[in-house]
Amino acid sequence: MEDLKYHYKYPHPSVTTDCVIFGFDGTKLNVLLVERGIEPFKGRWAFPGGFLKMDESAEQGALRELFEETGLENAYIKQFHTFSEPHRDPRERVITIAYYALVKLQDVKGGDDAASADWFPLDEVPPLAFDHDMILRTALKELRRQIHFEPVGFELLPEKFTVKELQLLYEAILDVKFDRRNFYKKMMHLGLLTQLKETIHNHPQRESFLFKFNHAKYDEFKQKGFKLEF
Amino acid sequence: MEDLKYHYKYPHPSVTTDCVIFGFDGTKLNVLLVERGIEPFKGRWAFPGGFLKMDESAEQGALRELFEETGLENAYIKQFHTFSEPHRDPRERVITIAYYALVKLQDVKGGDDAASADWFPLDEVPPLAFDHDMILRTALKELRRQIHFEPVGFELLPEKFTVKELQLLYEAILDVKFDRRNFYKKMMHLGLLTQLKETIHNHPQRESFLFKFNHAKYDEFKQKGFKLEF
DNA sequence: TCAAAAGTGTTCGCTATACACCCATGG
DNA sequence: CCATGGGTGTATAGCGAACACTTTTGA
Numbered sequence: 001m002e003d004l005k006y007h008y009k010y011p012h013p014s015v016t017t018d019c020v021i022f023g024f025d026g027t028k029l030n031v032l033l034v035e036r037g038i039e040p041f042k043g044r045w046a047f048p049g050g051f052l053k054m055d056e057s058a059e060q061g062a063l064r065e066l067f068e069e070t071g072l073e074n075a076y077i078k079q080f081h082t083f084s085e086p087h088r089d090p091r092e093r094v095i096t097i098a099y100y101a102l103v104k105l106q107d108v109k110g111g112d113d114a115a116s117a118d119w120f121p122l123d124e125v126p127p128l129a130f131d132h133d134m135i136l137r138t139a140l141k142e143l144r145r146q147i148h149f150e151p152v153g154f155e156l157l158p159e160k161f162t163v164k165e166l167q168l169l170y171e172a173i174l175d176v177k178f179d180r181r182n183f184y185k186k187m188m189h190l191g192l193l194t195q196l197k198e199t200i201h202n203h204p205q206r207e208s209f210l211f212k213f214n215h216a217k218y219d220e221f222k223q224k225g226f227k228l229e230f
Numbered sequence: 231m232e233d234l235k236y237h238y239k240y241p242h243p244s245v246t247t248d249c250v251i252f253g254f255d256g257t258k259l260n261v262l263l264v265e266r267g268i269e270p271f272k273g274r275w276a277f278p279g280g281f282l283k284m285d286e287s288a289e290q291g292a293l294r295e296l297f298e299e300t301g302l303e304n305a306y307i308k309q310f311h312t313f314s315e316p317h318r319d320p321r322e323r324v325i326t327i328a329y330y331a332l333v334k335l336q337d338v339k340g341g342d343d344a345a346s347a348d349w350f351p352l353d354e355v356p357p358l359a360f361d362h363d364m365i366l367r368t369a370l371k372e373l374r375r376q377i378h379f380e381p382v383g384f385e386l387l388p389e390k391f392t393v394k395e396l397q398l399l400y401e402a403i404l405d406v407k408f409d410r411r412n413f414y415k416k417m418m419h420l421g422l423l424t425q426l427k428e429t430i431h432n433h434p435q436r437e438s439f440l441f442k443f444n445h446a447k448y449d450e451f452k453q454k455g456f457k458l459e460f
Numbered sequence: 461t462c463a464a465a466a467g468t469g470t471t472c473g474c475t476a477t478a479c480a481c482c483c484a485t486g487g
Numbered sequence: 488c489c490a491t492g493g494g495t496g497t498a499t500a501g502c503g504a505a506c507a508c509t510t511t512t513g514a
Contacts, residue, residue: 009236059314163467185469436494439493
């Protein structure tokens, strides 16, 4: 058992990155969980994650994890907290740099390599392994905070979407209700949406316009500094 | 040289906590820096920090650093980012969990143990060691963000203060100017200040009322959820 | 023809903003 | 008496919240 080839004068913790992957199914906010195959917490669900390699930054590590789980390469990720309680992993001291990712659910081919990965709506998330319940709560809190400064919601929608879909997304994230008409006007007024010529027919009633997120306009706003309220 | 008694199968990074300590001198926002006595970056200024102990959380580590530098025990600290670029320390792989602290400048007995610690106004900060320039920029950005959700500014003021001082603080943090009269009214209207019977005479002109931050009122607001705009 | 959803208008009240005004004080 | 800073008042514009109305469609 002497392949322990790395020696230090002082003890060093292990460092991992975990990734809370959010996706929107059109009605509810979902998170991607993987079922643990080994002890501890065998059989419990947890966020995908793994050890940070010595030649990659935490962000690169999180992107790698994300790719391995979802096949996505250019997703939006954001570091939101580092968890460091001494006994959060019963085996050894583990420090976890946690990210959340916002992905378009429909772009993720369900559970590729990871045999047992699955999407869970926020209100149906089972008890998680380690301190991942707290990680989820923190991720949600930070996402809700972030959405006040950047229109990150668009990362969760397909390229073309209706205002109704955008509203449902915001309602799912913030857990509030908006007046349909006021929301519509506010979005139009903000100028961050580009109306397309296309329409879509989602239901037996009237068809609705499709929109794209206007990145150029957003960059313009961002330079001047702006408020984004909801 | 065989006191390297900690062995691992895979390489482990070192983990430190650094603390960006903000203080307000009545006009400008200041940060506390320490001068490095050893290589690398000997003679350059840097944020106080040190290795995380195996039995303490990052927050405990940051509080310990803060106490060692300022003697303060109950200061407000907040984790804001973890820096993990592989070569940010030329000697070895170091991951830094960074906190900012908000302290009452006047409570800090200048440079106790650390011989060469000193306050620097934000616009007079010299080039820093390692990637601490970026750490400072990130800390400021997060502080400015945080102040939209929590009235953290009060942590930087003495217990009793005038509205003018509060305004100068907000202007220093956010780098903006407010109309004196509108700021006053807004603060009165918010209800987070308790007006004291005492007044103070800061200058040859008219004396001004002193106020305290109303913690009870704040907790009340926080429960119901509220907006804090500036 | 009726229910449901999309798109448009209108009203009201709050608040941010821009000011004017008076009060107190020391030089 | 006047310059300076503190405390209070007032008018306007813009936006958010609430809600009425019209249009389109399939059943």
